[in-house]
Amino acid sequence: MRKINFLLILFTGMAILFSCKKIETLPATPSVKFTSFAVFDTTDILGNTEKGGRLKFYFEDGDGDMGLAEPSAGQTDTTNLFLTLYRKTNGAMVLASDNDPLKPSAYRIPYMTRTGTNKILKGTISVTFVYLFWSPTDTIRYNFFIKDRAGHVSNVDSTSVIFF
Secondary structure, eight states: OHHHHHHHHHHHHHHHHHHOOOOOOOOSSOEEEEEEEEEEEEEOTTSOEEEEEEEEEEEEETTOOOSBOOOOTTOOOOOOEEEEEEEEETTEEEEOOTTOTTOOOOBOOBOOOOOSSOOOEEEEEEEEEEESSOOTTOEEEEEEEEBOTTOOBOOOEEOOOEEO
């Protein structure tokens, strides 16, 4: 009987010991990592042929305050995904001008939050672009970063070279 009680206590103790997981921690500053960019043909609502692009990147945010709520009147902070366009010119990638037709507009990542003890957010974000004016000789690249609600700015990552 003592042996059975001892084994039962030992087994219960081992089960409790191995079932406890340490809560993962990450920095409060978000991070991004480029995953892919795909160019595809699409048609607008008028039947015009256009080019589209889809950027996918992985993100992590340690304090779980990613994304912005729908903008309200007078709100000035409405962008949290920032993209910079580079265009291949004379064999080198150079910063595109402000009036470049392929320059992206402002993007917002929707409001996200986690409940419970572990506030870490991880996932893949996909952003779709529609290019109204493009040329088959266009070669571009984007640099991008995100900002969380606390104002923490992520690292800057780059897409691969994008050919139309």
